[in-house]
Amino acid sequence: MEVNVSFNLNGKKVSVTAPPAKSLLRVLREDLGITSVKPGCEAGECGACSVLLDGQVVTSCLVMISQVDGKNVITVEGLQKDGELDPLQKSFIDEGATQCGYCTPGFIISAKGLLNENPNPTDEEILEGVSGNICRCGAYPRIFNAIKKVVKKNVI
Amino acid sequence: MSYEKVEVYSPRSLAEALEILSQKKEHIKPVAGGTDVMVMLKDGVVKEKELLNLSYISELSYIKEKESRILIGAATKYREIRRSPIINAYAPILIEAVRQIGSPQIQNLGTIGGNLGTASPAGDSIPPLYVLNARVKLQKIGTSREVQIDKFFLGPRKTVKEPDELITEISVDKMEPGSYYFFEKLGLRSANAISIVSAAGIINLENKTVKYLRLSLGAVAPTVIRATDAEEEAKGKELSEDLIDRIAKLASEATKPISDIRGTAEYRKKATYGIVYEALYRIFKGYGKKIEYGFEKTS
Ligand SMILES: Cc1cc2nc3c(=O)[nH]c(=O)nc-3n(C[C@H](O)[C@H](O)[C@H](O)COP(=O)(O)OP(=O)(O)OC[C@H]3O[C@@H](n4cnc5c(N)ncnc54)[C@H](O)[C@@H]3O)c2cc1C
Ligand code: FES
Ligand code: FES
Numbered sequence: 001m002e003v004n005v006s007f008n009l010n011g012k013k014v015s016v017t018a019p020p021a022k023s024l025l026r027v028l029r030e031d032l033g034i035t036s037v038k039p040g041c042e043a044g045e046c047g048a049c050s051v052l053l054d055g056q057v058v059t060s061c062l063v064m065i066s067q068v069d070g071k072n073v074i075t076v077e078g079l080q081k082d083g084e085l086d087p088l089q090k091s092f093i094d095e096g097a098t099q100c101g102y103c104t105p106g107f108i109i110s111a112k113g114l115l116n117e118n119p120n121p122t123d124e125e126i127l128e129g130v131s132g133n134i135c136r137c138g139a140y141p142r143i144f145n146a147i148k149k150v151v152k153k154n155v156i
Numbered sequence: 157m158s159y160e161k162v163e164v165y166s167p168r169s170l171a172e173a174l175e176i177l178s179q180k181k182e183h184i185k186p187v188a189g190g191t192d193v194m195v196m197l198k199d200g201v202v203k204e205k206e207l208l209n210l211s212y213i214s215e216l217s218y219i220k221e222k223e224s225r226i227l228i229g230a231a232t233k234y235r236e237i238r239r240s241p242i243i244n245a246y247a248p249i250l251i252e253a254v255r256q257i258g259s260p261q262i263q264n265l266g267t268i269g270g271n272l273g274t275a276s277p278a279g280d281s282i283p284p285l286y287v288l289n290a291r292v293k294l295q296k297i298g299t300s301r302e303v304q305i306d307k308f309f310l311g312p313r314k315t316v317k318e319p320d321e322l323i324t325e326i327s328v329d330k331m332e333p334g335s336y337y338f339f340e341k342l343g344l345r346s347a348n349a350i351s352i353v354s355a356a357g358i359i360n361l362e363n364k365t366v367k368y369l370r371l372s373l374g375a376v377a378p379t380v381i382r383a384t385d386a387e388e389e390a391k392g393k394e395l396s397e398d399l400i401d402r403i404a405k406l407a408s409e410a411t412k413p414i415s416d417i418r419g420t421a422e423y424r425k426k427a428t429y430g431i432v433y434e435a436l437y438r439i440f441k442g443y444g445k446k447i448e449y450g451f452e453k454t455s
């Protein structure tokens with residue numbers, strides 16, 4: 001009882017064979033070696049497992065691998081271009097927006113999903129954009145500043 | 157049932173899905189966005205050994221106008237509802253509720269049909285659907301029927317849907333221009349919180365006189381309810397602080413809440429009074445949201 005599913009992962013075509021109801025989170029980590037997606041609650045509440053699915057941020061713990069056929073999946077591993085980190089990644093480093101780092105990939109992906117659709121969000125829109133992500137260490141002010149810095153550069 | 161033992165069918169058309177359902181009936185469980193089913197699967201409380209994945213059936217996702225009604229495909233995501241010009245123009249009360257559901261992640265996955273399928277009295281799309289006179293379309297091979305929203309739910313997690321039926325469409329009234337509306341939700345925080353008490357209302361005023369009030373309450377009874385006594389009380393009367401007090405009291409009396417980890421029954425009764433009073437008071441004072449010529453506007 002396994003399915004074969006092909007999809008685009010960080011710009012490359014991949015094929016996996018897995019139990020059909022296995023979560024995208026578990027497939028990414030266990031079958032495809034993508035460990036930036038973190039299992040936190042595995043119930044959609046913490047956002048640590050966030051990925052972009054066809055450009056939209058979703059919690060990969062709530063997606064069955066059977067629902068990913070032919071889709072585009074982006075994780076932080078896929079954000080860098082030609083060896084250059086994404087502006088959001090750089091900004092998180094510059095601002096020191098991470099403590100233990102467990103939540104960081106999820107926050108960056110949520111922010112990326114937001115900025116893809118709305119390059120110039122208001123402060124409220126930034127807060128809503130990352131409202132599905134929890135930081136257990138409480139780095140929220142720095143996380144907000146890191147995103148805000150990128151937004152400011154977008155405006156200029 | 158742990159995920160390893162579960163089989164998944166992924167039809168590409170509605171006809172195919174109904175065919176599978178007609179054979180498997182109660183042995184297969186539909187999954188749309190999976191935001192409820194995946195959590196149940198993790199908790200080991202899915203009894204079905206097979207899942208029917210609806211996420212590839214594009215014909216179940218649409219928002220259309222039909223005269224004075226709006227038709228919404230069951231697998232339409234919250235994301236699409238929030239962005240829909242039709243819903244923004246003619247049923248903004250639904251937007252008020254949907255933007256308070258979960259988080260961006262949940263809104264990008266979750267569907268309105270899934271909220272009805274889960275049939276929680278705390279489901280946040282449901283109170284607006286009550287005041288929009290929604291009908292739920294249930295379809296099986298060869299036939300379909302439409303059920304009024306208040307006849308659809310039998311209790312927590314119980315509906316009139318038969319195992320060989322799928323929810324395929326939800327239809328609602330367009331709101332009348334000039335109506336005021338609100339959706340209020342009390343949760344432990346703003347994101348990813350289950351409603352402790354919620355209320356949806358549409359109020360139509362002629363000068364200051366109430367032409368009609370439609371008021372529904374969530375998470376305070378085995379199903380979402382309409383506060384019909386409160387609606388009757390309001391009809392034909394001039395809006396005043398005194399009338400608002402009576403409406404809020406009748407709304408509170410209409411509830412049959414339970415105590416759980418999120419709040420006691422007593423708290424829910426008091427909170428119902430509070431959120432209904434506050435929402436109507438805001439409208440009374442001129443700060444309410446109003447739908448004007450089919451377009452959202454804050455008065
Ligand atoms: C972190 C988190 C936060 C949440 N926050 C909220 C919130 O604020 N407010 C709220 O109301 N809900 C919330 N939910 C619950 C959930 O997201 C909603 O109930 C959502 O609408 C479910 O839709 P879905 O498509 O994901 O349903 P699924 O999980 O796919 O299905 C839910 C149920 O409906 C049935 N079903 C689905 N589609 C159909 C169909 N077309 N025909 C027949 N049966 C069908 C399934 O068999 C299942 O029983 C939250 C969930 C999570 C995980
Ligand atoms: S692990 Fe997916 S949201 Fe927490
Ligand atoms: S840095 Fe530790 S959880 Fe956010």
